[in-house]
Amino acid sequence: MRIDRRRWVLAAASIPLAGAGRAHAQAAAVVPPALPVERLAAERLGESADAQPLRKAVPSSGELLPVVGLGTARRYDEPSPVLRETLGRFAAAGGSVVDTAPSYGNAEAVVGELVEAAGLRERLFVATKVGAEGRQAGRTQIEQSFRRLRTTPIDLIAVHNLRDVDTQLKTLRALKDDGRIRYVGITTSFDSQYADFERVMRSERLDFIQVDYALDNRTAGERILPLAHERGMAAMINLPFGRGRLFRAVQGKALPEWAADIGCTSWAQLFLKYIVSHEAVVCAIPGTAKPEHALDNAAAARGAMPDAAERRRMERFVDAL
Ligand SMILES: NC(=O)c1ccc[n+]([C@@H]2O[C@H](COP(=O)([O-])OP(=O)(O)OC[C@H]3O[C@@H](n4cnc5c(N)ncnc54)[C@H](OP(=O)(O)O)[C@@H]3O)[C@@H](O)[C@H]2O)c1
Numbered sequence: 395m396r397i398d399r400r401r402w403v404l405a406a407a408s409i410p411l412a413g414a415g416r417a418h419a420q421a422a423a424v425v426p427p428a429l430p431v432e433r434l435a436a437e438r439l440g441e442s443a444d445a446q447p448l449r450k451a452v453p454s455s456g457e458l459l460p461v462v463g464l465g466t467a468r469r470y471d472e473p474s475p476v477l478r479e480t481l482g483r484f485a486a487a488g489g490s491v492v493d494t495a496p497s498y499g500n501a502e503a504v505v506g507e508l509v510e511a512a513g514l515r516e517r518l519f520v521a522t523k524v525g526a527e528g529r530q531a532g533r534t535q536i537e538q539s540f541r542r543l544r545t546t547p548i549d550l551i552a553v554h555n556l557r558d559v560d561t562q563l564k565t566l567r568a569l570k571d572d573g574r575i576r577y578v579g580i581t582t583s584f585d586s587q588y589a590d591f592e593r594v595m596r597s598e599r600l601d602f603i604q605v606d607y608a609l610d611n612r613t614a615g616e617r618i619l620p621l622a623h624e625r626g627m628a629a630m631i632n633l634p635f636g637r638g639r640l641f642r643a644v645q646g647k648a649l650p651e652w653a654a655d656i657g658c659t660s661w662a663q664l665f666l667k668y669i670v671s672h673e674a675v676v677c678a679i680p681g682t683a684k685p686e687h688a689l690d691n692a693a694a695a696r697g698a699m700p701d702a703a704e705r706r707r708m709e710r711f712v713d714a715l
Contacts, residue, residue, distance in 0.1 A: 447488040447695030450676045452577070453626035454601045459519060461670040462695040463491030464688060465632065465681030470494070470501035473508050479685040481508050485517050487692035491630070493604075493679040494543075495523040495554055496535050502542035510544050520545060521602075521630070521679075523581060524562050525554030532562045536569070552579035552604055556587055559594055577601035583632050585613055595621050606633040607675070609668045609712045610640055623674035631669050631678040640665050643715050650711060656704055657697025662687065666694035668708050671701075 449458035464484050494501045522539050526532040553562045566578045579602030582591050607614040622629040658664040669678045680691045
């Protein structure tokens, strides 16, 4: 029995989920631009345009977020047609959380321009970070993020890799009190920061934590994710594919037969379903600059989710590669 999924579905109350049928997200690389994005995304997913992805609640507010988001760490350098299509398909497939940062080259400005041009702001949850030393440098960087992202409020600003975390959290709290940001958090993707990360999690009230976690990188699952659950903090997962490492590990291999039992038609879906089925995880933010990958990833928010035994089987499979 998939108790976890049942609980999420109850939490999501009236939100319709994809039916028992499998999601068909293997999209072709070239897509005729004439097709309306909504319809195209639905066709790729083998569903009606009304089908909604699985959502989970942010503990501090109860707000429901789709469990698969979008990372923009690389190749968001200019607002190209491919990036416009990537973001459009992502949103049309029901995606919402878009993660960026001032340190990702031009990504904040590109996201801001594309979101505004496509009229998508109302549908997206825009998350960025502050990574600066000192109060004034942090405030200057944050003001730049407001300009680049072309939006107030920004949904989430997190302290990037704990940089000057005590100072920057004070600034973020003031911004939240003023209604200019909606949520506050911290991020890391380094094991060497986990002890400090836990210290901050224990001493601060945070809406979100963002940490690296993947089927072949499960350290955060030992202490950080359970602590997030205990402290009522939404866990957002970066590096869900280990920057592509997982794809390289399974290159040339066929999906195992049991992948179909958990509604997976691609490796990306299998890797993501492992992550988003963790009870503390609210969403994963796979990075992609390709429309077909955005759709593939979006399909991981649909259909059956692995239970505890199936998660163990996924771990054994990857450990044996
Ligand atoms: N400390 C921090 O705060 C921190 C650290 C690292 C990352 N992050 C955030 O987390 C996000 C995710 O991390 P990441 O982008 O570095 O790594 P990732 O999501 O683990 O992997 C991205 C790689 O997977 C490929 N990919 C994506 N979807 C795919 C699919 N369906 N099929 C095959 N390949 C696929 C991408 O290539 P294509 O572009 O070709 O699809 C890219 O090479 C970042 O974008 C960033 O927003 C935050």
